[in-house]
Amino acid sequence: MLSLSKQIDAVLQPVYKQRGKIIALKAANILVSILPPLLTTQLIDNLLQDSGSQAIQYILTIAGILVVYFVLDWGQDYFWHRMEYIGTGLVRAHIFSNVVRKNYMFFKEHNIGEIESKVVHDAEIYAQSKLSRVPLLILNVMHVAVILIILLFINLILMLTVTAFGVVFYIFYKFINKRLRVASLKEREGLTDVLTNTNEILAGAPTIQLYGEAKYFAKRFGETVDKYEHLLIKLRKWKGLALASTNKIVGLLPLAVVFVGLGLYATGAISMGYVFMFYILLPYLADPIKSLTEYNIDTQNARAVERRLEEMLSEKKTKRIDLVSIDKINRLEFMDISYSYTNDNPVLEYLSFNITPKDAIAVVGPSGAGKTTFLRMLKRQVLPTSGKILVNGIGLNDIAEKSYLNRVTVVSQEIFVFDANIRENIKFGKEVTDERMARIVELCALEHLNLDDNALNLSAGERQRLGLARALACEFDILILDEPTAELDHDTELRIIETLKRVQQKRECMLIVVTHSKSVINELCNKMLNLGKKGKMS
Numbered sequence: 001m002l003s004l005s006k007q008i009d010a011v012l013q014p015v016y017k018q019r020g021k022i023i024a025l026k027a028a029n030i031l032v033s034i035l036p037p038l039l040t041t042q043l044i045d046n047l048l049q050d051s052g053s054q055a056i057q058y059i060l061t062i063a064g065i066l067v068v069y070f071v072l073d074w075g076q077d078y079f080w081h082r083m084e085y086i087g088t089g090l091v092r093a094h095i096f097s098n099v100v101r102k103n104y105m106f107f108k109e110h111n112i113g114e115i116e117s118k119v120v121h122d123a124e125i126y127a128q129s130k131l132s133r134v135p136l137l138i139l140n141v142m143h144v145a146v147i148l149i150i151l152l153f154i155n156l157i158l159m160l161t162v163t164a165f166g167v168v169f170y171i172f173y174k175f176i177n178k179r180l181r182v183a184s185l186k187e188r189e190g191l192t193d194v195l196t197n198t199n200e201i202l203a204g205a206p207t208i209q210l211y212g213e214a215k216y217f218a219k220r221f222g223e224t225v226d227k228y229e230h231l232l233i234k235l236r237k238w239k240g241l242a243l244a245s246t247n248k249i250v251g252l253l254p255l256a257v258v259f260v261g262l263g264l265y266a267t268g269a270i271s272m273g274y275v276f277m278f279y280i281l282l283p284y285l286a287d288p289i290k291s292l293t294e295y296n297i298d299t300q301n302a303r304a305v306e307r308r309l310e311e312m313l314s315e316k317k318t319k320r321i322d323l324v325s326i327d328k329i330n331r332l333e334f335m336d337i338s339y340s341y342t343n344d345n346p347v348l349e350y351l352s353f354n355i356t357p358k359d360a361i362a363v364v365g366p367s368g369a370g371k372t373t374f375l376r377m378l379k380r381q382v383l384p385t386s387g388k389i390l391v392n393g394i395g396l397n398d399i400a401e402k403s404y405l406n407r408v409t410v411v412s413q414e415i416f417v418f419d420a421n422i423r424e425n426i427k428f429g430k431e432v433t434d435e436r437m438a439r440i441v442e443l444c445a446l447e448h449l450n451l452d453d454n455a456l457n458l459s460a461g462e463r464q465r466l467g468l469a470r471a472l473a474c475e476f477d478i479l480i481l482d483e484p485t486a487e488l489d490h491d492t493e494l495r496i497i498e499t500l501k502r503v504q505q506k507r508e509c510m511l512i513v514v515t516h517s518k519s520v521i522n523e524l525c526n527k528m529l530n531l532g533k534k535g536k537m538s
Contacts, residue, residue, distance in 0.1 A: 004310045008130055011094045015087045019135050022083060025076040026139050032069045034146065036062050037280045084128050091127035095119050098313050104381030110312065113196025118312055122188060122305040129302030136295050143288035147281060154274050161260050162285065165249050169289065176242055177300055183235040185304035190228035197224045239297055246293040253282050325403040329477035330392050331356050332510065337387035339373055347373045351387070353529055357477070358504060360511035362521045365531030371514050374531065378480055378512065379410060409476035413483050415467035417458065423451040426469045436473070443499045444469040445492055461487040468496065472503060479503075481513045485520060497523050 002010070009016075039062050096119050099106075144166075151159040201208065201217050208217050261275040333354040340346040347370040355361055365371055376382045377389065380401055389396040391404065417425055423437065432440075441447050444465045449458075458466060464487045471479060484500075485493040497520060504511055513520060521528065 004306060004313060005130075007094065008091055008126065011090050012087050012127070012130060015083055015090065015131065018079065018083050019131070022076060022079050023135050023138060025072060025079065026135070027142060029069065029072040029076050030139065030143050030146065032065060032072060034150070034281070034284060035065050036069075037277060037284070038150075039065070040277070040280065080132075084131055087131045088124045088127040091130075092119060092123045095123050095309065095313065104376065104379070111196045111199075113194075113199045114192045115312070116199070117188070117192040117195050118309055121191065122309055125298075125305045126302055126309060129298055129305075133295075133299065133302075136291065140288040140292050140295065144285065144292075147285045147288075150281065151278060154278055155261075155264060155270050157264065158257060158260055158270075158278055161256050162253060162282075165253055165256070166289075169246070169249055172245055176238060177296065180235075180238050180242065180297060180300040181304050183231075183238050184301040185307065187228075187231045187235045188304060188308055190231040193224050194228050197221050242293055242297060243290075246290055249289070253286070254279060257282060322398075323400040324394055324398055325400045326392060326394075326407065327403070329404075329407045329510070331390075332478065333388075333390040333393075335388045335390065337377070337384045337389065339370070339377065339382065339385045346385075348384075348531070351531075353527075355510050355512070355527070357508040357510055359527055360500075360504060360513065360525040362525035362528045363512060363514045363531065364516070364521070364528060369531040371531055375410075375480060375482060375514065378478070379408065380404065407475075407477040408480065409471045409474045409478070410480045411464075411467045411471045411482065411484055413486065415463040415470075417455045417463055417466065419454070419456055421452050422446075422449055422455045422458070422466065425455040425466060426451075426473055428470050428473070430473055432473050440469045440472050443472065443503070445495050445499075459487075461489075461492070464488065465492075465496070468499075476507075476509060478510045478512065481511065481515075483515055483517075484513065485515070485517050490519075493517065493519055494523070500524055 039058055099115055099119060148159060148162070151162060197220065201221055204217075208214055257278055258275075261270065261278060264270045265272055265275055331354065334351050337348060337351040338346055339348045351374070353361070363371055363374060373382065377384060380396065383397070391399055396404065426432070426437065426440065437451070441449075441451070446462065446465055446469060449462065455463075455466065464484065468481075468484060479500075481500075485496055488496065500511065501524060503509070511524070513525060515521060
């Protein structure tokens with residue numbers, strides 16, 4: 001697997017092509033910005049020596065250059081930020097697409113706040129660093145080099161005075177870099193904690209209100225924010241030290257130049273016009289020095305972010321190349337399957353059964369009997385501690401995960417509904433003809449709904465039937481249903497049972513139904529798996 005850096009380089013390749021144009025614009029902008037102080041020096045000398053005979057010509061030339069400078073400055077700013085916005089969007093999309101492909105255990109190990117922080121905030125920092133690192137370094141070094149060359153032609157001693165400050169600047173940043181990087185990493189982790197806490201409390205807000213414990217959770221959130229504030233303050237301390245030191249170095253430069261320049265003028269080594277030009281060129285040197293300071297801070301921050309993103313996106317297991325692909329499931333067998341979260345407390349023990357097309361198994365058992373774990377095994381979210389699961393006589397671990405899951409469809413208890421109309425929620429990204437959609441809607445007792453209405457407004461029972469409609473829009477050999485009629489009235493339940501019978505008959509598929517409903521058990525299922533009796537099939 002490619003490193004994160006190489007992945008992002010590939011994603012940003014179309015945007016990287018824009019950097020040449022932006023560097024050229026910025027370089028032209030830098031060169032044009034230096035011309036006014038040079039011409040101002042000539043204007044001063046002309047006024048002092050020739051009574052201002054060419055003053056109007058110099059003034060008009062400077063004014064024209066300032067207009068060109070304005071246009072270049074606006075253009076480079078627009079294209080620079082355009083590049084950053086496009087690149088940030090591409091990187092966020094790439095990281096998000098990798099995250100949503102992760103397996104069940106990934107989402108057990110990473111909370112939503114952490115993922116949100118990395119996909120939204122860390123991705124932006126990393127993308128902008130990737131896009132701007134090379135151009136900023138080239139342009140700022142070029143900017144400093146051009147100014148130093150001009151200063152060298154004016155006077156070597158003054159140029160060496162400026163260079164001495166640059167050496168102090170470099171030594172200082174060698175010391176501060178590591179501390180900046182550590183503080184940046186901790187600040188990112190603190191932001192993750194704040195987002196996690198926010199998501200948890202907002203998701204549970206109705207329950208919190210019912211229990212009257214809003215004050216307790218507000219206090220918990222406040223404690224998390226306080227910790228984050230301390231991390232922000234610590235990071236700001238190091239950033240502030242970097243920026244303040246840069247400002248002081250830049251602020252002392254004019255004093256040093258005036259002091260040395262006046263000494264040289266007194267000895268006749270340099271004219272007053274050149275001392276003035278040297279002085280007014282210093283701000284042009286200060287800008288790239290400050291920019292390099294910001295560049296250094298951003299680079300340390302990006303390195304911390306890169307580590308966080310790599311930890312999230314890294315693959316913990318090597319992909320096998322000898323896996324078998326299947327295009328149909330004809331038989332599913334559990335052979336002495338056991339599973340335990342800890343060695344002392346098995347959730348499932350010695351579970352054995354088999355299922356073939358047209359079988360419908362009712363999975364029953366008391367709370368804690370392992371029904372949820374059993375469904376996770378069927379969905380390949382967890383692996384058995386011992387025993388074998390065979391598909392068409394082949395071990396499940398020897399079958400390509402995608403080819404197996406393509407033949408399995410699940411209707412969960414909690415139906416995921418996104419902010420779109422009912423039709424799009426049923427399609428779920430698939431192509432479904434209008435004729436087939438109408439048939440599915442009727443089968444799932446949703447014909448009374450306007451498919452253009454927003455699905456977020458559906459009742460619990462309608463959401464449950466929407467989940468079934470979404471499943472029926474798929475091709476499958478195994479249909480897993482978790483309490484499919486729990487939110488339905490008796491008449492609608494019987495209608496859904498008839499629908500499932502017809503679907504099973506037509507598709508010759510297998511049904512695995514977790515249910516407490518006697519109607520489902522008696523009217524739909526021909527086998528029953530009682531997890532409360534050590535997985536006995538009846």
